Amino acid sequence: MSTSQVERFVTTNGTHIYRLPVEVFPNFVGYAYLLVNDACRLLVDTGSVFPQSAEDLLAALDTVRERFGEPVSLDTLDGVVISHGHIDHFGGLTPLRERIRGPIFVHELDRRVLTNFKERVVVVSKALERFLEQAGVKPALRAKLRDMYLFAKTLVTPVEHVDVLQDGQRLFGFVEVIHTPGHCPGQVCLKVDDILLSSDHVLPRTTPHLAPERITAYTGLGHYLESLDKIVTLAGDVRLTLGGHEEPIEDLEARVRAIRRSHERKLERFLELCREPRTVAELSMDHYGRREGYDILLAIEEAGAHVEYLYERGYLAIANLDEVEHASNPVLRYRRL
Ligand SMILES: [Zn+2]
Ligand SMILES: [Zn+2]
Structure with a gap:
């Protein structure tokens, strides 16, 4: 090269x-x-x-x-x-x-x-789909992102x-x-x-x-x-x-x-954005802007990692708890505490 x-x-x-x-x-x-x-x-x-x-x-x-x-x-x-x-x-x-x-x-x-790449990818793809649904990603895009994620599974020999x-x-x-x-x-x-x-x-x-x-x-x-x-x-x-x-x-x-x-800056920015209730997909769009292809998934995951960190540590609350209570895998809206 x-x-x-x-x-x-x-x-x-x-x-x-x-x-x-x-x-x-x-x-x-x-x-x-x-x-x-x-x-x-x-x-x-x-x-x-x-x-x-x-x-x-x-x-x-x-x-x-x-x-x-x-x-x-x-x-x-x-x-x-x-x-x-x-x-x-x-x-x-x-x-x-x-x-x-x-x-x-x-x-x-x-x-x-x-030792079993296919199993790992299939199992993780299920968790990924649940996450994307909670993040507020629309069904058509979810399906596209899942297919992108699953693409590699056939290429690898255990x-x-x-x-x-x-x-x-x-x-x-x-x-x-x-x-x-x-x-x-x-x-x-x-x-x-x-x-x-x-x-x-x-x-x-x-x-x-x-x-x-x-x-x-x-x-x-x-x-x-x-x-x-x-x-x-x-x-x-x-x-x-x-x-x-x-x-x-x-x-x-x-x-x-x-x-x-760089992570501290992102955490501060996401907190700031959550003055108004936001989904992870919205936060990803606010922070990273419009992305293409696999980068869409990377941006949503990255936003999700920061929101998870803030939520686990009590900096964010769920803004739509009533909705969450009655749906099986609801979209989560976060607001700053
Ligand atoms: Zn790596
Ligand atoms: Zn690498």
Whole structure:
């Protein structure tokens, strides 16, 4: 790919970390990482399910062999760590599984995403529909958003066996696993000496996407902010942070502070908007404006995550309680307390 090349980073104890650029969706680049030291070769993430992504990953491994002289290939790995159960990070297991030797590791909360993707997607799509109805999204748009969400379910082949990761574990003795739920239930960051692989928990430019926890347990803004606190305690020990997308982060603490501020601003804005009773769909439109395609869903989920956070903590009340009492899945109108 012309926009980014394979880059090598070296940790204090001499582990080589290769950043492997892959086009995970059209015009959207993600990074897999290859960790190499005397004892171990570990792949972190696999790109997406699409052919271009798999092709890019194989080409990047060729580069690691040819330009950097490391004798690596998919069939000589000691393992593959999946940083979280999103398709741009684990989807590559579908086209590449046959070629990969070694165990697949994922946090226990995302285990079923890998071993039975279809079940997870179908079950979550039901919760998503309930949420969208309560958010005040009209039936035609709801059906469209649900179909978009379900689209990926046929593309992924389940992985038969995975090994689960737990918070605080030291994988192969040198990779520290830090569970940071919020963006995804099983999101992990991996610390190798003075380099942190932050996956989609902390990105340099984008504020990582959040959906309400009522759709999937262990997501949501509350968990996410706790996970930001958790990761910032490591900042003094982290020289460089490498995310699942975008460029490296030099100052982890400053970036976490900026992300936190961005959420605080959104919370204030949503509270302000709720001076008049508002649905989540209305709040999404007020704050993010008109969106197209999948971005509509992302904006409504993001608004939902912030409203959920405010409601759970008693900053918002339900304005239409009588209506809510008599309907099976009513539209919820929130007002500021
Ligand atoms: Zn993600
Ligand atoms: Zn991602």
